[in-house]
Amino acid sequence: MDYFNYKNDKLFCEDVDLQDIAKEFGTPSYVYSKKTLERHVDVYKNAFKTKNNLVCFSVKSLSNISILKILNEKGCGFDVVSGGELKRALLAGADPKKIIFSGVGKSHDEIVLGIQKEILSFNIESESEVFRIEEIASLENQTANLAIRFNPEIDSGGHEYIKTGRKGDKFGISSNKLILKIADYINNSKHLKLVGLACHIGSQITDLESYRLTARNIKNLSITIKEIGSPLEFLDLGGGLGIPYAKDKTPSPEELISIIEEELKDIEERIILEPGRSISGNAGILLTKVEYIKDKFLIVDAAMNDLLRPALYSASHEVWNLTDSALKKELWTIVGPICESSDFIAKDYLINAVQGDILAIKTTGAYGFVMSSNYNSRLRSAEVLVDGEEFNIIRSRESFNDLIKNEINLND
Numbered sequence: 001m002d003y004f005n006y007k008n009d010k011l012f013c014e015d016v017d018l019q020d021i022a023k024e025f026g027t028p029s030y031v032y033s034k035k036t037l038e039r040h041v042d043v044y045k046n047a048f049k050t051k052n053n054l055v056c057f058s059v060k061s062l063s064n065i066s067i068l069k070i071l072n073e074k075g076c077g078f079d080v081v082s083g084g085e086l087k088r089a090l091l092a093g094a095d096p097k098k099i100i101f102s103g104v105g106k107s108h109d110e111i112v113l114g115i116q117k118e119i120l121s122f123n124i125e126s127e128s129e130v131f132r133i134e135e136i137a138s139l140e141n142q143t144a145n146l147a148i149r150f151n152p153e154i155d156s157g158g159h160e161y162i163k164t165g166r167k168g169d170k171f172g173i174s175s176n177k178l179i180l181k182i183a184d185y186i187n188n189s190k191h192l193k194l195v196g197l198a199c200h201i202g203s204q205i206t207d208l209e210s211y212r213l214t215a216r217n218i219k220n221l222s223i224t225i226k227e228i229g230s231p232l233e234f235l236d237l238g239g240g241l242g243i244p245y246a247k248d249k250t251p252s253p254e255e256l257i258s259i260i261e262e263e264l265k266d267i268e269e270r271i272i273l274e275p276g277r278s279i280s281g282n283a284g285i286l287l288t289k290v291e292y293i294k295d296k297f298l299i300v301d302a303a304m305n306d307l308l309r310p311a312l313y314s315a316s317h318e319v320w321n322l323t324d325s326a327l328k329k330e331l332w333t334i335v336g337p338i339c340e341s342s343d344f345i346a347k348d349y350l351i352n353a354v355q356g357d358i359l360a361i362k363t364t365g366a367y368g369f370v371m372s373s374n375y376n377s378r379l380r381s382a383e384v385l386v387d388g389e390e391f392n393i394i395r396s397r398e399s400f401n402d403l404i405k406n407e408i409n410l411n412d
């Protein structure tokens with residue numbers, strides 16, 4: 001559920017007419033609903049029957065510091081995958097003891113930062129990463145907390161590019177033998193502590209059976225690890241829950257958590273989840289203006305540099321006109337100004353629109369702005385946060401100076 005609704009034929013975000021935002025900040029602009037974000041966190045938290053669980057919001061899906069602040073105030077922890085994301089979470093006021101650092105390629109400096117900040121866990125993905133963290137922890141005279149990310153070799157369905165838990169994927173460790181060897185190594189290290197087991201099998205997952213199997217595997221593995229004398233503090237089932245982009249039906253966080261709790265009953269470890277998309281996805285829209293109409297094309301001012309998902313994953317998004325007029329709907333292909341045929345928002349899409357209209361590309365809160373770029377020397381769009389009747393800019397539209405500020409003109 002989200003808070004983007006028509007009132008008297010005008011599209012509102014909470015109590016704000018989206019035309020007012022377009023007028024004040026221009027287009028393309030991302031707009032986020034605070035109430036929607038807060039509601040999603042509540043849905044996750046209230047779904048747990050067990051106590052002492054932790055929802056670590058996946059920062060990669062939407063990383064604006066003002067958004068992270070809202071989620072921090074709601075009690076979320078954070079799942080980060082880079083030093084930049086870690087710094088963002090800390091700037092938002094996050095407690096390092098609620099931060100998990102995932103990713104296959106953590107750099108030296110990122111590990112130093114995580115150790116110095118004493119984060120909850122590095123979710124390690126290889127044996128060589130363990131050795132590197134140990135060496136750095138020893139130099140820092142600290143103990144680093146580690147969870148082993150295992151790869152259950154499960155195909156979670158959906159797009160090829162967002163499956164992460166299959167045999168041969170670069171993520172996690174598949175071999176139980178190697179996991180036990182690493183667990184043993186960590187237990188015997190002065191500078192490492194084994195605190196958990198983790199996995200993340202993919203994104204936009206709509207089949208809960210893959211979570212059930214993963215939970216079963218992680219539980220069995222945790223039992224074996226405990227038998228060799230390693231008590232664990234948490235089991236982290238990752239993120240990945242799918243959301244409806246068109247009118248498709250997707251499982252709810254309640255259904256997901258009920259399956260996980262059923263599979264993990266009788267365990268003492270706390271459960272951690274790392275949802276991204278299912279918290280931020282439908283909390284955001286992208287406003288864009290129809291610049292031109294040509295043949296069957298609506299040419300809008302947002303492009304693949306603003307929203308990469310259609311070009312990258314052939315993703316579908318609903319598109320709504322800010323004014324729900326009585327004009328007859330027609331089939332349009334909605335495209336941006338970038339010089340690539342993959343630069344489209346939607347193909348053969350039924351909508352009414354005339355030149356100058358403002359459209360809302362829905363469910364773009366996750367993997368929207370964070371994937372934007374300056375391709376074609378376009379300026380990244382503005383980000384705006386709505387809270388009830390108020391709206392505020394939370395990232396200014398880039399300027400030409402922003403675009404070239406790191407370039408060095410050798411002729412000067």
Ligand SMILES: Cc1ncc(COP(=O)(O)O)c(C=O)c1O
Nearest residue numbers: 058200203239240274275276277
């Ligand atoms: C390790 C990890 N955790 C959590 C997530 C969040 O996934 P989603 O946004 O699908 O919930 C991702 C995204 O791919 C991830 O790589």
